[in-house]
Amino acid sequence: MSEHGKTPVTVLGLGAMGTALVEALLAAGHPVTAWNRTASWAEAVAAQGASVASTISEALAANTIVIACLLDYDSVHEVLDPVAAELEGRQLINLTNGTPGQAREMSAWAEGLGAAYLDGGIMAVPPMIGTPAAFIFYSGSGTVFGHARTALDTFGGVNYLGADPGLAPLHDIALLSGMYGYFVGVIQAYALVGSAGVKAREFAPLLRGWLDAMGGFLERSAEQIDDGDYVTDVVSNIGMQAAAYPNLAQAAEDQGISAELLTPLQSLMDKRVARGHGAEDLIGVIELLKK
Ligand code: NDP
Numbered sequence: 001m002s003e004h005g006k007t008p009v010t011v012l013g014l015g016a017m018g019t020a021l022v023e024a025l026l027a028a029g030h031p032v033t034a035w036n037r038t039a040s041w042a043e044a045v046a047a048q049g050a051s052v053a054s055t056i057s058e059a060l061a062a063n064t065i066v067i068a069c070l071l072d073y074d075s076v077h078e079v080l081d082p083v084a085a086e087l088e089g090r091q092l093i094n095l096t097n098g099t100p101g102q103a104r105e106m107s108a109w110a111e112g113l114g115a116a117y118l119d120g121g122i123m124a125v126p127p128m129i130g131t132p133a134a135f136i137f138y139s140g141s142g143t144v145f146g147h148a149r150t151a152l153d154t155f156g157g158v159n160y161l162g163a164d165p166g167l168a169p170l171h172d173i174a175l176l177s178g179m180y181g182y183f184v185g186v187i188q189a190y191a192l193v194g195s196a197g198v199k200a201r202e203f204a205p206l207l208r209g210w211l212d213a214m215g216g217f218l219e220r221s222a223e224q225i226d227d228g229d230y231v232t233d234v235v236s237n238i239g240m241q242a243a244a245y246p247n248l249a250q251a252a253e254d255q256g257i258s259a260e261l262l263t264p265l266q267s268l269m270d271k272r273v274a275r276g277h278g279a280e281d282l283i284g285v286i287e288l289l290k291k
Contacts, residue, residue, distance in 0.1 A: 006030050007151040010063040012056070012079060013096075014041045016126045018069040021095070021155060022050055024130035028154040035059035037079070060086045065148050069095045073102040088114035091144040093152075095120040095136070099173065100166030107140055107165035118144040119165040121172025122155075129155050137172055140165035182211070184261045188252070195255035221283045230277065230284035238285070239278030242269040 007030050011022050014036035022045045025032045034045050035053040042052040053059035056079055060066060070076050076096050080087065092115050094106060107117040118141050124134030134156025138145055145152070145160050152158055161167040186207065193203045224230055245266050249259035268285045277284055 004029075005150060007065065007148060008033070008063045009148070009151050010035070010053070010059050010066045011050075011069065012036075012059060012066065012076075013069040013071075014045060015069070015071070017095070017122065017129070019045060020126035020129035021067065021069055023048060024154040025151060026050060027130060028151075030151050030154065033059055033062035056080070056083050057086055060090060064089065065091045065093065065144075065151065067093045067095060072096060073098045073106060076106065084113050090115045091118070091141070091147060092116070093118045093120060093138075093144060093148060095122055097121070097172070098169055100170045103140070103165040103169050116141040116144045117165060118148070119168045121168040123172065123175060124156060131156060135159060137161055137168040139163070139167035185211075188248075188257075188261050191257045192252060192255060195257050221281075224281060224283050225286060230280040234279065234281045236282070237279050238269055238282045239273050241282055242266070242273045242278070245269055 006028075009025055009030055010033045011018055011025070012035050014022065014034055018034075018036070019041070022032050022034050026045070026048050032045070032050040033053050034042055034050045035056060035058075036042050039052075039054065042050070046052045051062065053062060060083060068076050068079070070079060073094075073096060076094060087110060092110050094103070094117070098106075098119075103119040107119065110117040119139055121137040122129075122134070123136065128134040135158065136152070136155055137159050138152070139161040140163065142160070142163060149158070159171075161171060189207055190200045190203065194200060220233075224232075245262075248262050249266065252259040252262065265285070268288050269282070271288055272278075272280075272285055
């Protein structure tokens with residue numbers, strides 16, 4: 001940390017997210033050196049006070065803490081591989097979206113070069129960065145997390161998950177999985193009512209109310225999973241649900257709507273019932289996902 005409690009940081013990548021990160025750092029008074037493959041994208045942050053590095057070597061030399069926010073892990077390697085030797089002594093914080101396996105590989109690669117590594121999973125869209133609505137999962141080097149903490153706090157809430165660099169992307173992708181599952185249902189529901197001329201706006205309050213009510217089962221499901229008990233307190237057993245579920249696909253087909261978003265769950269439910277778990281809770285399907 002420099003004097004006055006400010007942390008000088010290098011940011012690689014000035015896309016929508018990288019630019020938002022730089023703006024949050026600058027707004028909090030942290031000195032930023034920014035680099036982007038397409039140099040013209042640096043003009044906006046330069047006007048706000050960032051130093052612009054014209055080469056990646058210059059960017060790495062400027063600061064110990066280096067935040068990468070590029071398209072994907074391949075692009076991070078594409079940028080850093082040619083200057084790998086210059087990573088020695090750096091503290092690399094990779095906020096690029098990726099998988100746990102990619103994070104662990106990059107961590108081992110960086111550490112092999114003498115750099116410390118912290119991975120991050122951003123749970124926000126760019127306009128949320130710098131507001132309390134944003135939060136970022138971190139995992140990997142606790143030393144880097146501690147050293148960079150005042151800078152990282154400018155992005156939003158932080159959640160440090162431990163030394164395994166794969167944990168941040170794991171949690172990130174788990175939340176995204178929940179989100180996409182939610183969107184699958186929402187898209188299907190709007191398509192179905194829309195096929196009968198019901199406006200989405202008109203249906204939205206009903207859908208919201210129903211999903212909010214269903215959300216109340218989340219913690220109960222967690223208890224069942226942790227206890228491995230899908231039998232106790234079953235109010236809607238999977239046998240009954242597996243019998244009714246085909247109506248979802250049939251109704252869709254009858255209305256001229258594809259049922260392709262719905263079908264994977266049917267086969268899992270049927271398999272669970274066929275294996276003798278018909279009187280248990282739907283959430284027991286999780287057992288079939290474990291390979
Ligand atoms: P953008 O598409 O806006 O920007 C992509 C950035 O990656 C640009 O700086 C681009 O440089 C750079 N880039 C791409 N390929 C290469 C390459 N081969 N070599 C060097 N630089 C490259 O994406 P975002 O900024 O929105 O996203 C950045 C990361 O943040 C992604 O991993 C994304 O998944 C993650 N993220 C984004 C969110 C969002 O809502 N935007 C939300 C949460 C995470 P150039 O300008 O030269 O093309």
